[in-house]
Amino acid sequence: MTSIETIRLDAALGRDSAVAELQSPSPRIVMRRRALTHPGFLFGCAILLLTILVAIFAPLLTSYDPFGQDLPHRLTPPVWSPKGSWAHILGTDGLGRDYLTRLMYGSRISLTVGFGAAAIAGFIGTSLGLIGGYFGGRIDAIVMYFVNVKLALPGILVALSLISVFGGSVAVVVVVLGVLFWDRFVVVTRTVTQQVRVNDYVTAAEAVGASRLRIILGEILPNVLNQIIVIASLEMAVAILVEAALSFLGLGIRPPTPSWGLMISEGRNFMFFQPYLVTIPGVAILVLVIAINMLGDGIRDITAPEGRN
Amino acid sequence: MVRFLAHRAIIAVLVAITVSIIGFTLLRLSGDLAAALAGDTAKPEQIAQTAHMYGLDRPLYAQYLDWAGKALSGDLGRSLFSNEPVTFLIATRIGVTIQLSFMALVFALVISIPLGVLAATRPNSWIDRMALGLAVFGQAIPNFWFGLILIIVFGVSLRWLPISGSDSFSHFIMPMVTLGVSIMPAFMRLTRTGMLDALESDYIRTARAKGLSAPSILFKHALRNAILPVVSLTAVSLGFLLGGSVIVESVFALNGIGFLAFQSILRTDFPVVQSIVVFVSFAYIFLTFLSDVVNAYLDPRIRLG
Numbered sequence: 080m081t082s083i084e085t086i087r088l089d090a091a092l093g094r095d096s097a098v099a100e101l102q103s104p105s106p107r108i109v110m111r112r113r114a115l116t117h118p119g120f121l122f123g124c125a126i127l128l129l130t131i132l133v134a135i136f137a138p139l140l141t142s143y144d145p146f147g148q149d150l151p152h153r154l155t156p157p158v159w160s161p162k163g164s165w166a167h168i169l170g171t172d173g174l175g176r177d178y179l180t181r182l183m184y185g186s187r188i189s190l191t192v193g194f195g196a197a198a199i200a201g202f203i204g205t206s207l208g209l210i211g212g213y214f215g216g217r218i219d220a221i222v223m224y225f226v227n228v229k230l231a232l233p234g235i236l237v238a239l240s241l242i243s244v245f246g247g248s249v250a251v252v253v254v255v256l257g258v259l260f261w262d263r264f265v266v267v268t269r270t271v272t273q274q275v276r277v278n279d280y281v282t283a284a285e286a287v288g289a290s291r292l293r294i295i296l297g298e299i300l301p302n303v304l305n306q307i308i309v310i311a312s313l314e315m316a317v318a319i320l321v322e323a324a325l326s327f328l329g330l331g332i333r334p335p336t337p338s339w340g341l342m343i344s345e346g347r348n349f350m351f352f353q354p355y356l357v358t359i360p361g362v363a364i365l366v367l368v369i370a371i372n373m374l375g376d377g378i379r380d381i382t383a384p385e386g387r388n
Numbered sequence: 389m390v391r392f393l394a395h396r397a398i399i400a401v402l403v404a405i406t407v408s409i410i411g412f413t414l415l416r417l418s419g420d421l422a423a424a425l426a427g428d429t430a431k432p433e434q435i436a437q438t439a440h441m442y443g444l445d446r447p448l449y450a451q452y453l454d455w456a457g458k459a460l461s462g463d464l465g466r467s468l469f470s471n472e473p474v475t476f477l478i479a480t481r482i483g484v485t486i487q488l489s490f491m492a493l494v495f496a497l498v499i500s501i502p503l504g505v506l507a508a509t510r511p512n513s514w515i516d517r518m519a520l521g522l523a524v525f526g527q528a529i530p531n532f533w534f535g536l537i538l539i540i541v542f543g544v545s546l547r548w549l550p551i552s553g554s555d556s557f558s559h560f561i562m563p564m565v566t567l568g569v570s571i572m573p574a575f576m577r578l579t580r581t582g583m584l585d586a587l588e589s590d591y592i593r594t595a596r597a598k599g600l601s602a603p604s605i606l607f608k609h610a611l612r613n614a615i616l617p618v619v620s621l622t623a624v625s626l627g628f629l630l631g632g633s634v635i636v637e638s639v640f641a642l643n644g645i646g647f648l649a650f651q652s653i654l655r656t657d658f659p660v661v662q663s664i665v666v667f668v669s670f671a672y673i674f675l676t677f678l679s680d681v682v683n684a685y686l687d688p689r690i691r692l693g
Contacts, residue, residue: 227403230624230676231669232410233631236649240414240661243653320530324635327532328650343533354540361533368528 113381120377126370130186137183145184145337149175157355169359172342173349178356181337182363188338189319189367192253196318197311199257204264205307209295211265212272222265229262238321239330247333252325256318263314267306275302305382312375316368323364339364389684400677404670408459411666412452459666465659469652474663478645485637485644488563489629493622495568496575501618504579505611508587519580523573535566535639552641563640567633571625578621582614589613616687623679627672 104112114120133140153175156163163170169178211222238255245251275281276299284294323340325331332338334345339360346356430438439445443454458465464474507519542562543551550559586592587610595605634646641647645664652660 224399224402224406227399228406228410231403231407231627231672233628233634233665233668233672235634236631236646236661236665236668237414239634239650239653240665243656316528320528323530324532327530328635328638330653340530340532343530343536347536350536350540351544357533357536357540361530361537364530364533365528368530369524372524372528 110381114377117377117380119373120381123370123372123374123377126366127374130367130370131190133183134186134190137180137187141177141180141183143177143180145176145181146335147176151175154349154353156353157359160355170353170355172345172356178342178359181342182339182360185337185339185342185360185363186367188249188332188336189322189364191249192256192322193315193319193371195253196256196260196322197315199254200259200261200314200318201264201307201311203258204261204310205268205300205303207261208265208268209272209299209303212269213276213291213295213299215273219269222269226262226265229259234259235321235324238325239328242325242330247326247331249332249336252322252331256321260314260317260321263310264307267310268303271303271306272299275299305378309375309379309382312371312378316371316375319364319368319371392684393681396677396680400673404673407669407673408456408666409452411662411669412455413448414662414665416448459663464663467652467657467660469655469657469660474660477648477660478663478667481643481645481648483644484642485630485633485646488560488567488633488637488642488644489626491560491564492567492571492629492633493626495564496572496625497622499568500572500575501579504576505583505606507576508580508583508614509606511584516580519576523576526569526573529569531566531570532635532639534569535562535636538562538566539639553643559640559642563633563636563642566639567629567636570632571629574621574625575618578617579614582617583610586610586614616683619682619686620676620679623675623682624672627668627675630671631668 149171152167152171153173155167155171155175157170157178158165158168160170167177167179169182172178172181207222207225211219238259241255242251245255281294281298284298289297322331322338323343326338326340327344329344332341334341342360343357346353346360350357436445443451446454455465462475464478466473467477470477503515503519503522507513507516510516539551539562542549549562550556551562553559592605592610595609600609631646633642633644634650636642637644637646638650645667649661649664651657652664
């Protein structure tokens, strides 16, 4: 092949790819298209949105009081059983409280703990990951040392002890779980930061004398954000599961607050004859957590399909 | 390899010291331990007397050094509840927890590794989808609830298995499944990803070109490389299981250290709780170090590097 031909070929290829680039849709449109055709993402979104709406509008959706006891009607079975009635669609618990009402109010606890703990853990973990990944060297070694210490501590045991010390309010549970589940944020943020910081635009920002804080927040953080959202969804799911477990063990949310884990714990006394008291809140946790996980996987597929598996 | 392991060993020791300090201070955060120990009706002088009796009126670092020194010689103090030595309490319960952890681990590995390999050989097939579905499910199911459902089905309705206690092997079956299911997704995903990567690599193409049989390629060449991260995860999981069995042991009333920790937290028996926290952390640190050694040995890039 002569050199002239090569140049022609390059030009032709160059023009072609330039044209293709001009005609291809913007990343935003590509992402929207991917989102609207991703069944897991759509399912996750729908369930999470529905749960949020139920949590907010619970008082409008039910005429019962989540704490209102009605002992004559205790242990009414759900509507699908022969003895059930539409007055209590999911039946009543051992104190005659309407189970559907408690389930709806209970979603407030799960969502608050999930969002709150993920936000605190995300803040701690992302800050540490950005610092370690950007500065490297000894500072990075210290950050990784923190991660190692965190990993070595038995999380559930520490959470149980801390809550037994500080008392089982929603705020305490949120803070304790937030302080305990930041390690994955560090690992992911740090790796991405290490990859991003060698890019030309970071070097350029350094060259024009931008402050380190500005580089980290303005140049690096936006590149890490997608991964942070994915980890946040996973940690939110974990926090919801752990809150349920702690409340079930009696060292989480205190009665009579309707937490799903606590409802299972109270239903346990009746589980041989009224198993629905245990199964219903468990299914609620399972569905919400699956939805959040699918949402997170969906966001990952949509924003970075090459990062699958 | 020696340098790599020496570096890891130093970090492990530093982490262990830090963890022991955290474990020790954890229960001192509550404020006045002496007041809690002396009881609700205690007068101030009684509280002061209790504080003096337990050495709680000394500076925190002195208490720590004293505790750590004794702990190194095997004396972890006595339970405030039963007055038995903590070392004895842990020694009598640890067997149950280790048995449960190993059974759960084996259960998870026996299911997840073949499933992960199968899923990777047929990506996007029905078996791959089923494996991923199982992973999604295992990750999302609250394990205490799953345990209760097993009790309702197999313990109460079918009457196949005993529902609480740790007297015989059959007592461990439901706890094993409950705990195993919660760690299975991670193993399944890791095996699948590792196999997918391995099967696309050059050395597998070479092996195929040489005309090696499919099982030989799959198990002798691909799985061997894919299994490396699984070895690390096994060690990490075992450490996690020792501490993570609190919930499952409590649901099934298995008499292991998890259940002991839970009961001790309820009784504010802080010598027992802090000892178990530190003990489990040390087990985790030791196991991860062990996995570094195994990995360094298995991976020639580290062994010869």
